Amino acid sequence: MMEQPKRYFQHFKGNLYEMLHIAKDSETLQNRVVYRALYGEKGVWVRPEAMFFEAITRDGKTVPRFRELTPEEFETLRTERSE
Numbered sequence: 001m002m003e004q005p006k007r008y009f010q011h012f013k014g015n016l017y018e019m020l021h022i023a024k025d026s027e028t029l030q031n032r033v034v035y036r037a038l039y040g041e042k043g044v045w046v047r048p049e050a051m052f053f054e055a056i057t058r059d060g061k062t063v064p065r066f067r068e069l070t071p072e073e074f075e076t077l078r079t080e081r082s083e
Contacts, residue, residue, distance in 0.1 A: 008074040009066040
């Protein structure tokens with residue numbers, strides 16, 4: 001398996017995550033996103049790819065469930081949270 005570049009995301013509620021892999025569900029053959037929380041116990045989670053990348057509407061505003069961050073955005077947010 002080829003090494004994928006690191007991709008970082010911010011959940012619409014504000015927490016930061018690192019995408020680890022896109023995996024195939026053995027039962028449904030649907031793609032799943034495997035990702036790690038970058039806070040607390042740094043748990044590893046899995047979510048259907050379509051759900052991970054979907055837009056949601058909260059308080060009348062439509063936003064991505066997980067917004068991909070540029071490396072610069074990620075470093076700025078990570079640094080702010082570690083201070």
